[in-house]
Amino acid sequence: MIKVKICGIQNLADARVAVEAGADFVGVVFVPERHRRIEPSVGREISRGVRAATTAVKVVGLFADQPLDELNRLVETCELDVAQLCGAESVDYAAGVACPVIKVIHVSGTAAPGSDSNLGDRLQEFRDAGHLVTLDRLVEGVQGGTGRTFDWEVASSLSRRGHSFLLAGGLTSPNVGRAIGAVRPWGVDVSSGVETRGQKDHRKIRDFVINAQQTAATLAGSG
Secondary structure, three states, rough: OOOOEOOOOOHHHHHHHHHHHHHOOOEOOOOOOOOEEOOOHHHHHHHHHHHHHHOOOOOEEEEEEOOHHHHEEEEEEEEEEEEEEEEOOOHHHHHOOOEEEEEEEEEEOOOOOOOOOOOOHHHHHHHHOOOOOEEEOOOOOOOOOOOOOOOOOHHHHHOOOOOOOEEEEOOOOOHHHHHHHHHHOOOOOOOOHHEEOOOOOOHHHHHHHHHHHHHHHHHHOOO
């Protein structure tokens, strides 16, 4: 079954909706100067609240090019399950993270299948080191959460070659089914696509998870 990550969660109420809807991951932001960034005390509250409801859903902290000791301190303080690295972090940096890692690899909005011969190699480098990978749209100066897509055929070509990843960038409840059908990713990741006027929209969260899971189930049944 497809994995679903609801990112940019800023309070426990929204996290609970994501959990109840059937998400597998909830993401909280610790990148400085990002508008969805939360305080460590809120992160800890979300982690404990999610864990009180279920141990099946993992809380993911988002970081970008931050000192490793700062990241690991927040992992411990906020009781995070996973750290998502959204910057230019290396495999060596990821090896020092005190919990499982999701590494974001950014794809240019102008990328076409085969135009970046190193994309698959970069993805596989992190996969070989035991990390999950998210493919997201590259926007200069912004590490994720832009609500912009890239050519899904780029991701589809990687999937057909056996690469496993989460797909992010411009996903919404109306288009997530088409994205899954086109790309066949291991998981999907959404933030701004389940918001209304910059705040998490509970109906959109539920619709996103339902549409993702129903599409995946249909594809599995027809395969």
